[in-house]
Amino acid sequence: MEEEILNFEKLSRLLEPSATERASVREKVVTYSEEFLEKIEEADAYKAEFKRDGSPLESITDETADIEELIEFLRERVDYPRLNPASGGHMGFIPGGGLYYSALGDYLADVFNRYAGLFSAGPGAVRMENMLIRWMAEIVGFPEDAAGNLTTGGSLAHLIAIVTARDAKKIHSAGGARPVVYFSEQHHHSLDKALRVAGLKGECEVHQIPIDERCRMIASELEERIELDKKAGLNPFLAVATAGTTDVGAVDPLEDIGVICRKHGLWYHVDAAYGGFFILTDKGKEKLRGIELADSVVMDPHKGLFLPYGLGVILVRDRQALYNSFYHEADYIPPSKDGDEPSPGDYSPELTKHFRGLRLWLPLKLFGLKPFRACLDEKLLLAKYFHSKIKELGFQVHPEMEPDLSVVAYRFVPKAIEGDLVKENRFNEDLLEKVNADGRVFISDTKLDETRFLRFACLSFRTHLNNIKVLLEILKEQTESLIGYEIPGADLTHDV
Ligand SMILES: *Cc1c(COP(=O)(O)O)cnc(C)c1O
Numbered sequence: 001m002e003e004e005i006l007n008f009e010k011l012s013r014l015l016e017p018s019a020t021e022r023a024s025v026r027e028k029v030v031t032y033s034e035e036f037l038e039k040i041e042e043a044d045a046y047k048a049e050f051k052r053d054g055s056p057l058e059s060i061t062d063e064t065a066d067i068e069e070l071i072e073f074l075r076e077r078v079d080y081p082r083l084n085p086a087s088g089g090h091m092g093f094i095p096g097g098g099l100y101y102s103a104l105g106d107y108l109a110d111v112f113n114r115y116a117g118l119f120s121a122g123p124g125a126v127r128m129e130n131m132l133i134r135w136m137a138e139i140v141g142f143p144e145d146a147a148g149n150l151t152t153g154g155s156l157a158h159l160i161a162i163v164t165a166r167d168a169k170k171i172h173s174a175g176g177a178r179p180v181v182y183f184s185e186q187h188h189h190s191l192d193k194a195l196r197v198a199g200l201k202g203e204c205e206v207h208q209i210p211i212d213e214r215c216r217m218i219a220s221e222l223e224e225r226i227e228l229d230k231k232a233g234l235n236p237f238l239a240v241a242t243a244g245t246t247d248v249g250a251v252d253p254l255e256d257i258g259v260i261c262r263k264h265g266l267w268y269h270v271d272a273a274y275g276g277f278f279i280l281t282d283k284g285k286e287k288l289r290g291i292e293l294a295d296s297v298v299m300d301p302h303k304g305l306f307l308p309y310g311l312g313v314i315l316v317r318d319r320q321a322l323y324n325s326f327y328h329e330a331d332y333i334p335p336s337k338d339g340d341e342p343s344p345g346d347y348s349p350e351l352t353k354h355f356r357g358l359r360l361w362l363p364l365k366l367f368g369l370k371p372f373r374a375c376l377d378e379k380l381l382l383a384k385y386f387h388s389k390i391k392e393l394g395f396q397v398h399p400e401m402e403p404d405l406s407v408v409a410y411r412f413v414p415k416a417i418e419g420d421l422v423k424e425n426r427f428n429e430d431l432l433e434k435v436n437a438d439g440r441v442f443i444s445d446t447k448l449d450e451t452r453f454l455r456f457a458c459l460s461f462r463t464h465l466n467n468i469k470v471l472l473e474i475l476k477e478q479t480e481s482l483i484g485y486e487i488p489g490a491d492l493t494h495d496v
């Protein structure tokens with residue numbers, strides 16, 4: 001038997017490359033990534049073509065490949081076609097980031113592979129994640145003993161929040177008054193998904209609260225609706241406000257909604273996936289006033305702190321509520337001892353997990369907060385700048401007033417087709433396609449009341465004034481080429 005085991009060992013040891021082999025692969029990987037980063041300022045934000053046919057390198061067999069060949073595959077098939085989220089020209093969807101030191105944090109987390117699910121196994125890793133959660137709880141104004149969890153993103157964080165609210169408010173599928181959830185008309189679809197996954201779709205009413213002309217939930221309408229529903233014998237248990245909507249970046253009246261939720265005994269959840277970290281700035285803090293009244297808040301460091309994709313956070317005011325929904329016991333898991341810190345495994349559906357705190361901690365420690373704050377302030381001003389300039393170019397903007405945060409919806413209506421919504425929408429869809437075909441920028445679109453709007457969303461740490469100027473020039477050029485004449489009075493040269 002020993003001989004057989006040793007035979008296997010010989011092969012299985014191939015999984016441990018020598019220092020020389022590691023250095024050789026690492027150097028090629030680093031060279032490849034440096035080549036990308038060195039040219040990131042000039043790199044396209046969008047490249048339309050990609051190969052749809054398969055490649056032999058795609059499948060998994062006993063065959064081995066060498067790193068050069070694999071890097072070529074990545075270069076050709078993976079890392080360049082379509083959207084380049086690392087580019088400062090990415091101003092569509094909600095842009096992500098890609099701070100380099102996060103990648104190094106991931107590198108260390110992966111090499112050491114500390115167990116971050118359980119305090120007794122990886123106390124240092126768990127303490128770090130708990131400290132980061134406490135820091136984020138503090139910046140939103142939660143009490144010191146608030147709980148939370150680092151998730152893969154906002155959607156999973158919402159799911160955790162919905163499940164916690166469901167359990168805390170004792171919502172069961174059998175019996176009792178029919179539960180009601182309140183969203184704004186502009187809520188993010190990940191909340192509908194979370195409701196469905198949490199088994200609440202069909203088990204509760206979802207009431208959509210109307211928005212005002214700035215796309216913010218009308219708090220008085222929420223209160224009226226709650227009162228009506230209570231009178232009708234329903235059980236209102238959860239309201240969700242958004243701090244930065246996806247379509248226009250609107251911030252709901254967080255304080256008013258919080259007061260209403262307290263008064264009527266509802267769980268108050270705030271979706272700050274996009275807008276939450278603006279609270280680090282003075283302007284953002286003012287906009288987000290009232291977020292501290294929430295029972296739970298979702299934020300996305302992979303948006304607002306410019307991390308590479310893969311990090312969201314759920315914060316819950318009542319530690320016990322989060323624990324009640326997710327704690328676990330098993331004979332093969334050591335119970336916690338006095339003096340132990342809480343384990344992430346007791347506050348999320350996960351057990352074994354990526355030590356994802358390190359990708360947040362490393363850049364925050366190496367840079368300090370100052371450049372993050374400046375970068376967020378810069379984004380707020382760039383959005384104001386864009387809002388003002390695009391109006392000068394003759395575009396309609398929505399809302400008409402200055403943006404709450406860093407998203408602006410806009411559209412061009414050529415005189416010749418004014419009043420024909422189908423044609424107007426078509427025109428803006430064509431314009432979007434032409435702008436993205438240029439490659440230097442990437443923009444996205446949405447519909448507000450059946451009207452097609454283009455979206456400017458500014459959140460990449462690599463987006464600076466020059467990117468906005470390029471976007472405005474492309475918009476002007478492509479609009480003029482579609483309408484066939486120059487936009488009268490358009491002047492991109494002066495400051496705002
Ligand atoms: C991005 C976003 C989400 C979803 O978060 P993911 O990290 O993409 O899962 C939810 N709500 C808002 C407002 C968002 O911008």
